[in-house]
Amino acid sequence: MAMTRRERQREATIAEIKSVARQQMAQYGTAGLSIRAIAGAMGLTPPALYRYFDNLNELITQLIVENFNALADALAVARDESAGQGGSSGVQMMAALLAYRRWALLHPVDFQLIYGNPIPGYEAPREVTVAPASRTLRIFTELCVAMLASGEIRPTGRYARIPPELEATLQDSLKYAQAPEEHTLALYFGVIGWPRIHGIIMLELFGHIGPIVGDLDVFYRIQVENLMHDLGYRT
Amino acid sequence: MAMTRRERQREATIAEIKSVARQQMAQYGTAGLSIRAIAGAMGLTPPALYRYFDNLNELITQLIVENFNALADALAVARDESAGQGGSSGVQMMAALLAYRRWALLHPVDFQLIYGNPIPGYEAPREVTVAPASRTLRIFTELCVAMLASGEIRPTGRYARIPPELEATLQDSLKYAQAPEEHTLALYFGVIGWPRIHGIIMLELFGHIGPIVGDLDVFYRIQVENLMHDLGYRT
DNA sequence: CTATAATTGTTAACAGCATTAACTTTTCAT
DNA sequence: ATGAAAAGTTAATGCTGTTAACAATTATAG
Numbered sequence: 001m002a003m004t005r006r007e008r009q010r011e012a013t014i015a016e017i018k019s020v021a022r023q024q025m026a027q028y029g030t031a032g033l034s035i036r037a038i039a040g041a042m043g044l045t046p047p048a049l050y051r052y053f054d055n056l057n058e059l060i061t062q063l064i065v066e067n068f069n070a071l072a073d074a075l076a077v078a079r080d081e082s083a084g085q086g087g088s089s090g091v092q093m094m095a096a097l098l099a100y101r102r103w104a105l106l107h108p109v110d111f112q113l114i115y116g117n118p119i120p121g122y123e124a125p126r127e128v129t130v131a132p133a134s135r136t137l138r139i140f141t142e143l144c145v146a147m148l149a150s151g152e153i154r155p156t157g158r159y160a161r162i163p164p165e166l167e168a169t170l171q172d173s174l175k176y177a178q179a180p181e182e183h184t185l186a187l188y189f190g191v192i193g194w195p196r197i198h199g200i201i202m203l204e205l206f207g208h209i210g211p212i213v214g215d216l217d218v219f220y221r222i223q224v225e226n227l228m229h230d231l232g233y234r235t
Numbered sequence: 236m237a238m239t240r241r242e243r244q245r246e247a248t249i250a251e252i253k254s255v256a257r258q259q260m261a262q263y264g265t266a267g268l269s270i271r272a273i274a275g276a277m278g279l280t281p282p283a284l285y286r287y288f289d290n291l292n293e294l295i296t297q298l299i300v301e302n303f304n305a306l307a308d309a310l311a312v313a314r315d316e317s318a319g320q321g322g323s324s325g326v327q328m329m330a331a332l333l334a335y336r337r338w339a340l341l342h343p344v345d346f347q348l349i350y351g352n353p354i355p356g357y358e359a360p361r362e363v364t365v366a367p368a369s370r371t372l373r374i375f376t377e378l379c380v381a382m383l384a385s386g387e388i389r390p391t392g393r394y395a396r397i398p399p400e401l402e403a404t405l406q407d408s409l410k411y412a413q414a415p416e417e418h419t420l421a422l423y424f425g426v427i428g429w430p431r432i433h434g435i436i437m438l439e440l441f442g443h444i445g446p447i448v449g450d451l452d453v454f455y456r457i458q459v460e461n462l463m464h465d466l467g468y469r470t
Numbered sequence: 471c472t473a474t475a476a477t478t479g480t481t482a483a484c485a486g487c488a489t490t491a492a493c494t495t496t497t498c499a500t
Numbered sequence: 501a502t503g504a505a506a507a508g509t510t511a512a513t514g515c516t517g518t519t520a521a522c523a524a525t526t527a528t529a530g
Contacts, residue, residue, distance in 0.1 A: 006477075006527070013478095031357075035517060047518075048479050056517065115441065116351045122266075126442065133443060158464050163457050169449025191444050192458065199434020206350065207361065208368060213426050214404025222398050223427065229393050230465050241498070241506075248507095270488065282489075283508050291488065471530100478525070487516065494509070500502085 014052050016042060018063060025063075025109050033060065057122055060113075064124055065132050067110045072135035074103040079139065089146035090153065090233050096139060097197055097224045104201045111205065115198070138177070141190035145183050147233070155185070155232035162188045189231055196227050249287050251277060253298060260298075260344050268295065292357055295348075299359055300367050302345045307370035309338040314374065324381035325388070325468050331374060332432055332459045339436045346440065350433070373412070376425035380418050382468070390420070390467035397423045424466055431462050 003011070020041050024032040035056055039046040053059045078099030082092040104111040114133070147153040162170065162185055170184050170191075179187075200223055203209045204216055213219045238246070255276050259267040270291055274281040288294045313334030317327040339346040349368070382388040397405065397420055405419050405426075414422075435458055438444045439451055448454045 004527080010477090029358075034515095036515085045480060046516095047481085047520095050518075051478060115437065116347075123264075137443075137447070158461055163453065165450060165453045166448055166457070170447070172449075173447045187447070191448050191454075192461070195434035195438050195444065195458075196431050197434070198438060199430035199432070202350065202437050203430050203433060208372075209426055209430065212372070212405070212408045212422070213401055214407075215400060218398065218400045219426075222401070223430075226393055226427070226465070230461070239498085245506090269486090271486080280509060281487095282491095282510085285489075286507055474527105474529080476525100476527075478523100480521100480523070482519105482521085484519080485517090488514095490511105490513080492509100492511085494507100496505105496507070498503105498505075500504095 010052070017049060017052055017059070018066070021059060021063060022110075025113070026107075029109060030113060060122055061124055061128055063110075064114050064129055067107070067114045068129065068132035068135065070107070070110070071100070071103050071114070072132065072139060075099050075136060075139045078102075079143065088152055089143055089150055090228060090235075093140070093143040093147060094224055094228060096143060097193075097227070098221070100136070100197055101201050101204075101220050104205065108205055111201075115202065134177075137190050137194055140194055141183070141187050144186035144189040144193075144231075147231075148186055148189075153189075153228075153232045154234070155189075159189075159231055161185075193227050193231065197224065245287070252284060252287055252294070253301070256294060256298060257345075260348070261342075264344060265348060295357055296359055296363055298345075299349050299364055302342070302349045303364065303367035303370065305342070305345070306335070306338050306349070307367065307374060310334050310371060310374045313337075314378065323387055324378055324385055325463060325470075328375070328378040328382060329459055329463060331378060332428075332462070333456070335371070335432055336436050336439075336455050339440065343440055346436075350437065369412075372425050372429055375429055376418070376422050379421035379424040379428075379466075382466075383421055383424075388424075388463075388467045389469065390424075394424075394466055396420075428462050428466065432459065 017038060020038050021033055024034070024037055024041070026032075033056070035049055036046045039049055049059075053062075075096045078095045079092045082095035087095065144153070148155075166188065167184060170187050171181055174181060174183055174187060197220075200209070200220055204220075209219075210216055252273060255273050256268055259269070259272050259276070261267075268291070270284055271281045274284055284294075288297075310331045313330045314327045317330035322330065379388070383390075401423065402419060405422050406416055409416060409418055409422060432455075435444070435455055439455075444454075445451055
């Protein structure tokens with residue numbers, strides 16, 4: 001890992017580019033992402049940036065990857081903090097679910113960059129983004145595994161078993177992720193739960209439900225509790 | 236409503252602009268929205284379009300309004316068709332919920348235009364978009380009113396009563412919409428249910444859950460049924 | 471220590487974008 | 501038929517990403 005002086009310099013410049021890009025976006029929205037603006041803020045001429053990125057899309061892609069990772073990290077931190085305070089798997093799960101929204105509200109532009117339609121004409125290359133993008137769901141799923149194992153969640157009724165039409169594909173997904181087959185129900189709970197909270201945040205970010213329900217902190221917390229309840233969580 | 240010949244011509248031109256804009260967007264994504272491209276396709280010079288729209292943003296805004304209305308219309312049609320076939324309120328509700336996704340899949344770009352971050356640097360003026368944007372939630376809410384009134388939905392447990400912290404604001408929202416106060420629970424169900432299906436579609440559109448669950452038609456249908464079940468719907 | 475190569479940066483230019491101003495043509499109404 | 505209103509054009513401004521050609525800097529090998 002020994003880096004020459006120049007390599008370190010280069011890494012620093014790349015980091016600065018991303019940092020400035022992030023600032024610009026936070027200030028002016030996803031529209032603020034402009035090669036010329038970044039270069040200007042760094043005291044460079046625009047073409048200089050092309051020594052560090054093939055083009056603007058590549059820069060965006062790297063920002064997206066970092067955002068996916070930052071979100072997943074935030075979830076992991078929230079989970080671990082909860083665990084450190086002796087929180088059960090269910091408590092950890094709720095902590096992670098709350099962290100999902102907290103991160104989205106703290107970094108609305110970054111959240112839109114990964115879960116909205118970031119830049120017109122730009123399509124994120126799946127082969128690069130899939131892995132970091134999957135981390136979020138995996139965290140939720142793993143917590144579901146723990147909750148099922150500990151019996152904190154005792155699913156009943158419709159939620160007690162996986163819909164047969166979906167079971168095969170879900171199991172394949174687990175195989176692909178090298179996870180044990182018994183986790184299928186947990187994965188199902190993951191893909192059920194994730195969109196439930198994601199939709200709230202999406203609509204909140206664009207102001208579609210805020211004015212109606214008023215206190216979105218409370219609303220979100222209750223929906224998290226509703227989700228846990230529906231999955232069979234009993235306090 | 237008597238229109239002069241010139242007024243009719245003008246309306247036709249405006250309609251053509253929007254139509255071409257829609258085509259361009261459907262083909263090249265939200266990025267395809269370009270004054271020059273539209274003008275080119277119409278055999279006009281770019282500045283000519285400024286006789287019909289103050290600027291590109293205004294055109295986008297009008298497209299957004301039309302999209303909100305088109306989506307709500309699609310829901311209403313689905314609901315009415317179901318009603319015409321003797322469907323109960325619950326069946327109508329599920330028809331509307333399925334229509335929400337169907338419209339999104341049929342018009343992915345239009346859906347992103349209203350529920351994603353459409354164009355960088357563009358922010359939809361709320362005073363114009365709020366009304367058409369609210370129609371969707373209203374349709375869901377009204378169906379919840381009907382389901383509650385007919386007893387098709389008998390909410391239990393957590394869903395039996397509105398969280399006290401939210402009740403006041405929800406009632407205010409009803410007053411604003413000149414709806415009777417007894418509909419508060421229905422409105423609550425609306426703001427619960429809408430994000431639940433919205434999140435699925437958002438994640439589906441960006442390819443985040445498709446590969447995992449496989450058959451999204453089935454997955455979505457089951458989640459609609461889960462939602463209905465959680466709200467207290469018993470077949 | 472010097473010469474050579476690699477790296478980093480610059481200037482100039484191209485093509486595309488939205489938008490405005492000034493001017494011309496077309497169309498309608500008095 | 502005349503004059504006003506509407507529609508469309510050309511020319512220009514100032515943005516954008518990107519490329520090519522060239523200059524300066526920096527590291528490495530002899």
